[in-house]
Amino acid sequence: MITRATTGRTSTPSGASLPSMPERTYSHQEVEAKWSARWAADPTIFAAEPNSTKPKYYVLEMLPYPSGTLHIGHIRNYTIGDALARFKWMRGFNVLHPMGWDAFGLPAENAAIKNNRHPHEWTNYNIAEMKRQHRRMGFSYDWSREVSTCEPEYYKWNQWFFTRMWDKGLVYRKQALLNWCSECATVLANEQVVNGCCWRHETIPVEQKELTQWFIKITAYADELLNEIGNLEGGWPDRVLAMQRNWIGRSEGAEVDFTVAGSGEKIRVFTTRVDTIFGATCVILAPEHDLVKKYVSGDKAAAVKAMIDARATQGLGEVEKVGIDTGLRAINPFSGEPVPVWVGNFVLSGYGTGAIMAVPAHDERDFEFCSKYEIPIVPVVRPAEGELTLPFTEYGISQNSGPWSGLATAQARAQMAAHAKANGFGETAVTFRIKDWGISRQRYWGTPIPMIHCATCGVVPVPDKDLPVILPKDAQLTGKGESPLARTPDFVNVDCPRCGEPARRETDTMDTFVDSSWYFYRYCDNHNDDAPFSSEAIKYWFPIDQYIGGVEHAILHLIYSRFWTKMMRDLGLISNDEPAARLFTQGMVIKDGSKMSKNKGNVISADTMMDEFGADTGRLFELFAAPPERDLDWTDAGAEGAARFLGRVFRFVTRNIDRLNEIGEPGEADRKVLRKLHQTTKKITEDFESRWHFNTSIAAFMELVNEIYTHEAALAPATRREVLEKLVLLLAPFAPYICEEMWEEMGRTGPVFKQPWPTFDEALMQEDGADVVLQVNGKVRSRLLAPFGTSKAELEKLALADPKMQLMIGTATIVKVVVVPDKLVNVVVKG
Template sequence: MKEYNFKEIEKKWQKDWEEKNLFKTENKVEGKENYYVLEMLPYPSGNLHMGHVRNYTIGDVIARYKKMKGFNILHPIGWDSFGLPAENAAIQNGAHPEKWTASNIATMKNQLKKLGLSYDWDREIASYRDDYYKWNQWIFKKMYEKGLVYKKKSLVNWCPDCQTVLANEQVEDGKCWRHSKTDVVQKELEQWFFKITDYADELLEGHKELKGGWPDKVLTMQKNWIGKSFGTEVKFKLENSDIEIPVFTTRADTLYGVTYCVLAPEHPLVNELILKDNPSIKTEVENMMNQDMITRTAEGKEKNGVFTGKYVINPINNEKVPLWIGDYVLMNYGTGAVMAVPAHDERDFMFAKKYNLPIKVVITPIDKKTKEKIDLKAEEMENAFIDKGVLINSGEFNDLDNKIAITKIAEYLETNNFGERTIKYRLKDWGISRQRYWGTPIPVLYCEKCGEVLEKDENLPVKLPEDVKFTGNGNPVETSETFKNAICPVCGGKAKRETDTMDTFVDSSWYFLRYTDPKNENLPFEKEIANGWSPVDQYIGGIEHAVMHLLYARFFHKVLRDLGLLSTNEPFKRLLTQGMVLGPSYYSKNENRYLYPKEVELKGEKAYSKETGEELIVKVEKMSKSKNNGVDPLHIINEYGSDTARLFSMFAAPPEKELEWNENGLAGANRFLSRIWKLVIENKKHFNTKEINYSNISKVDKKVLRKLHQTIKKVTESIEDNYHFNTAIAAIMELLNDIQDYSVNVINKEESSESKKIFTELLLKTVLLLSPFAPHITQELWKEIGKITYLFEENWPEYIEKLTEEDEMNIAVQVNGKLRGTILVEKANINNKELIEKMALEVENVKKYTEDKNIIKIIVIPGKIVNIVVK
C-alpha cells in the first residue's frame, strides 16, 4: 500500500498551486458573487507562532469553503511592516530597518506557504514600500484639506525607552504596549491629530449596522471607549474673581452636595494662576502630570491631590467650596474640572475620606415597605450612596425623584445662566505624530515665507531618507540634513520638512481597500473595484484591537467614503475574534525565571526542575517567548505535517475560544488523517462511480447513506453558523467510523454493486468535506481516486433532506401509565396499530407486567406512545 508521506504530498501540492497561480482572483467573475475573507495584517517579526497558524487557518478554511460554495473569493495577504521593532533592531544590530524587514518578510512568507494557505500573492502589499505609503501621504493631504487634520501642543504619553509618543490605546497598565519595563510619562509636544471626534456619533450609530455580524463584546468596548455622555456644564466662579471654571457633570441632581471641586493638573488655570500664587505645590502637581492617563483613572488606584488654597462658588446655593488639584481628573475628558460629591460618587468618597473633606448627603433612599425616607448619616457612611432615591438638602428641589431632578436642575441652571446642557465624549482626537524613523513621513513643510504647506501630489511619495544615524537617542530623521532641508512647493524658497512620521495604525486603517486594487498608480484604489469587494465579508483577528485598529479602520473608511472614494459605510461586515493559543508555563521561584520544557520533568500533574528537583509553578497561559511556553509551528509541520497542524487547531476548540495546545491532540489528528488515507488507498479496487439505484439498496446501505447526508448537513450548518469547525470535524470523524464499519461488514463481504457505489460516494464526499481543513492529503486522495480537478474548484456537497431523516422511530411502551420499554417502528408502519400492539406486547420487560393479567385495552398514539391497561 502506498504510504502517507505528508512531507512529499504537501511539498508537491504547494508547488503545484504556486506554479499555476491557482488562487489568483479576478475582480469580477460572471455569474459569481464576490466574497472577501481577510485575516488582520500581520507584522513581519520573522517567525510564525501558533496564534498565526490558528488565525490564518480559520481564514483559509472559510475561503476554501466559500469557493466551493460558488463564490468568487478574495483572500489576500500583506505586511504591517513599519514600526518600532524594526527600528530597535537597526539600533541594536546596525542593520537598516528595510533590510531587517525585507528579510523577515521573506522568512515568514516561506513559512506561510508551508501551511498551504490559499492566498492571492499577486495582491501582496507591504506598508514599508513607498508605493504603499505614498497613499498614506495622499490620504493625509485630502484629510488636511477637508479640515480633519490639525497640529497643536499637547500633553502626550511618552515612552522614554522607545523615545516616541503613544496613543492612549497603546498604554497598558501605565506601560508601553510594546513592552512592560518602562513607565510611560507625560510630555508636552507639538503633535499632528486626526479629528476622529468629528465621527464620534457616526461611529456609535454604525454599531446598528454591525449588530449580529460583530461580537457584542467588541461593540460594547468601542461604545465605552467613545464614551458619549449627556450632561450639564456648570459655571463655578473662582472666589473674588470673574474667572469662571466650567465643570461637566452627568449628575446635576447632586449639585447641592458639592463639597469641593478638583482641577486636572494640566488645567490652564494651574499654570496661569494657581502655581504663581502657591508655588509650594509645584512638585506635587508635576508628579501627578508625569503619571500616564490610563493609570491615573484606573479603578481601585488610590487617588492623590493637593489643595490649591483657593475656593470656588457653587452657583446653585452660593456655597464656597475648596478647589483642589487631583490626579484622577483628566484635561482630555469633559472640561478638565469636576465637582466632587463624595456622598454620591465612590471616587469622590474615597478622596474625601483620605483628605478629611466634608460629605453632604443630598439623595436618600426610600423604604420599599413604608415608602418613607431612610435617614442617611454622612458620618456613618462606609461607601457612597449611588442608587435611586429622592432629593434632600436641595432647596426647592427636595422630595423630587433624583432622575427627574437631573432635568429640573439642568433647566434651572440654563434659565439663570449658571450652565447649559451638553454632550461630551471620552474619545479624543487621534494623535498620529511619532518621533521615529520607520514610519510614513508626514508630507508637510515649513516655509519661511508661506508657513505650513503640504507637499504637491506630483512630489509624492516623500521618501524616507537613507542618510540617517540610528543612535538610540531621539528621532533618527532629525540626523538627515538632506531630508530636513527642502524646497517650498509653493514659492520655491527654503523650507524645513516635518520630521515626525505617522503612527503605524494609519497603515492598517485602509490596507484592506488597497488589496482590491494593489497595482493602481493613480489612486489608492478605484472606487468601482473597491465597491465590488467592500465591506470585507469576513474579518478575522484578535479582540485586543477592538479600540485601536478596528475603531481607526472604521473612522478611515467613513472618511474615504466622504472623500468620494467609496460608497459603503463600514469596512467589515462580519468580525470573528479568535481566542488565544495557550500552553503550560513552568516557573522557578529559586531561579526567578520560566524554564524551557526540556528542563522540566513531569510527574502526574506536577512539574519539577530536572537540574535542581525544585517543584515548579505550573500555569496554562498565552504562548509567549518570555514564558518559554511557545510551540514552534515549523517543528509541528516538520513532525506531523501542516494538514495535521491545521486540523488540530480547528478541532481543539471553537475559533472564538482559547485553545490549549496539546501534543496528544496533535497526534490524534495525525492518526485520523492516516486512517482516512488508509481507507481510501486500500479500497480503491472497490470503487464504482456509477449512479446509485436507491430502490435497490439494503437496510444497512440506507443507514450509512443517512449518516452521510446527516454529516453533510451538520458540517455545512456548523461552518455557516459562526464557524464551529470543531463540531464539523467531529461529525466527519464520526462518519469515518461508520464508513470503516461499512467497509469491514459490507464491502469486504458482499459483491453488491449498489453497496460499492454507495461506498464510493461515501469516500468522495468525505474527502470533499475534509478538504478545507486538510487541503494537501485530500487533494492527493482525490487524485488517487482518479479525479483530475482541484478540490477547491469542486462544488460543496449537498445533502438531501429526505435522506437525513430517520426511517425508524422509537415509541415508548407503558403499562398502566408507567414506562416499561420501547419499540423501534419503521415510519412506513407508524399507523399500523395491529403491528405496533403486537411489537409492544413482545417487549421482554412489558411481558413481566402483562403476563397472567387481564388486558383491558391498548391505547396507541401513532409515533408517540403505547399504553397497555391491565387489571
C-alpha cells in the same frame, strides 16, 4: 514518491478478508511539497475571477506583523479563513482571499539597531520567510494582491489621506502630555509603559512631558461609531461590540460655570448630576488644568508636578486620593455661595472639562475626598423611601435646592440644566471617553507625515504631485532622542510649496495603526498609481463578508478601521458605512497551560509542526480540538490522532480506487453507509453556513469513516464510487493537500477546491423508524422502534404493553402519560 505498503492485506471488522488490494501509506512530506510547488507555479489558482457572474465573497484574515516566523498559534487564524475560502469556492462564490504585511513598526527599528541592518532589509527578509511558511501551509492566498505597508506605493496613500483629512479639518496639531523616558530621551506609546516604567528601563519611572503632536479627530465620529454598533449586532461578537461601546463611553450631563472670586474667571465643570449642585462643597481641578498653571506657584506647584508624575507611575487601579487647596474660591452659580477650589489627583484632565464640582453627599469619590480633608458634606437628595445614608448616589427627592426642592431628581436635573442655559452659565453636554487619535511617533520606521513648516505660511501640506514623501534610506538610527529624520538634512530642508522660501519638513512618522486602518481596501486594487483604489472595485467587493482575527484588536484596530471607512465615505470614495459585515475572533492556542511565548519556551514553530506532522494534520487538529472561538490546547498526542485519521481516510480511498467497476447490487450495508454519508454532508454544510463549529464537523466526518470501515467489505461498486468522491470533497476545506492528492489518484482533474460542494438527499438520510425512549417518571427504562408518525395513542399503547415498562410500573397508579411523537413516552406514576 508514494510508497507501496509492504503488505497489501487488509483486515476488516467482520473478520472477512478482502481480496488483495493495493493500499498506500501516506507521506505528508512528499505530497505537501508536490502540491505546494504546483500551487506556487500557478499564479491564478487562488485568484478571484474578473467580471465574474458568481456572487462575491470577501474573506479576510488580519494581516500579520512580519516579526520572523510563524508558530502554531498564528496558523489557527489562517486555517479558519482558508477552510472558509475553500468552502465558498466549492459553493460557487467568486472568492477574494488576500494577504499582506503590516510592515512598519518599532520592532524592525530596534532589531535594525541591534543587528546593524536596515529595517527594510530585516522586514523584507521576514516577509519572505513568513510567505514561504504560508505557502508551505497551503493557504489559498491570491499573492498578486499582496500589500506591504512599508512600500512607497502603499504609504503614499496614507499621506494622501492625511492631507485630505487636513483639508477637512480632521487633522490638527496640539500640545499634549506624553509619556517620556529620560533614559531613552524619547516619547513612549502607552503600550510601552509597563507598571509606570519604561519597557526598556524597568526601573526608570515614566514622566509626563508636554509636546506638540498630530491628532486625527476620531471624536468627530464618536456618535456615529457608537450608534452604528447596532448595525453590527449579529455579525460581530457581542464581546467586541461591548468593548467598543465601553471605549467610546458616551455620557450625558451638563456643563456649568463656577466663577473664580476676585478674578471673575470661569471654571467649567462637567456633571451628570446637575440636580445635586446645591450640595457642591468644593470644586476640584485636574492637576494639569490651565488655572492650576496660572494661579498655583511655589511649593504647591511642585506638589502638583509630583502629583502628575506620581499618577503616571501609579497608573493602574485605585490610588489614595490626594488634594491641594489652591486658596481660590469659586461661586456656585445656582446658590451664589463661594466654595474652595482644590486640585485633586483623581480628576482626569482628559475627560469632561478637567474640572468637577464635588458633591460629597451623593458621590462616593467626592465623599472619600471631602471626608479626608474635612470639607463640608451637605445632603441635597433624600431617598423616596427609607433612611438617608451617605453617600447616597441614587435618584430620589431634591431638598435644600432652592426652587427645585421637593422635585424628583430626574426632573430637577432637566429643569436645572435648562435654567443654567437660560441664564448663560451652562448647558446640557455630552462627553465621550474616546479621545482624538494621537498619531505622531518620534520614530524612523513609519510613514513620514506629509507636512511642511514654513516661517511665513505656517503649516503647509505637501501637494499631491509631490507625494509620496519618501522615507529616506540613510537616516541614522540610534534609538535615542528625537525623530531620526530630524537629523537627516536632505529630508528636512525643503522649499515651501506655497511661497517657495526655505522651510522645514515634519520629521515625525505616523502610528502604524494608520497603515492597518484601510489595507483591506487596497487589496481590491493594489497596483493603482492614481488613487488608493478605484471606487468600482470597492463597490464590488465591500463590505468584507467575513473578517477573522484576534480579539486583542477589538478596540484599537477595529475602531480605527471603522473610523477610516466612514471618513473615506465622507470623502466620496466609497459608499459602505462599515468595513466588515461579519467579524470572527478566534481563541488562542495554549501549550502546556499557557499562551506560547519565548520566555516560557513553549513555542512550536510552524515549520517544526509541518516537519513532524504535516500542514494538513496541523490544520485538522486545530479545527478539531476545540470550537474556533475558544482557546485550544495543543498536544502532540492529539495531533498524532489527527494524522492517524488522515491515514485512515487515505488508505480507504487508495485501496478502493481499483474496485469501482466490480459487479454487485446495493444492499443493507449500502443503505446504512449512504444514510450516514448524506447525514454527514448536511451536518458539515450547516456547520459552515451557521455555527462554524468545525470540531463537530470533523467529529461527524470521523463517525462517517468509522461507519464506512464497518461496512466496507459489503459495499456495492456504485456506493463505493459515491463514497470515495464525496469523502474527498467534504474533507477538502480542512485538509487540502491530501484531498488534492486523492482526487488525482482517483483520476479526477481540476483543483478539488473548485469542484461543486456535495449535495445531500433528505430521503436517503431517513432512519428506519423513530427510536422512541420509554420512561417511567423521567427515567429511561426501555425503548422501541416505531414507524415515523405513529400516533400518540398508539405510542402510549405500545409503551404500556412493553414488558420492561410493565415491570417497572408494577402496581403503581398511572397519573399521567406524556407522549412526544417520534421521541419519547414518559409514564408518570405514583405509589
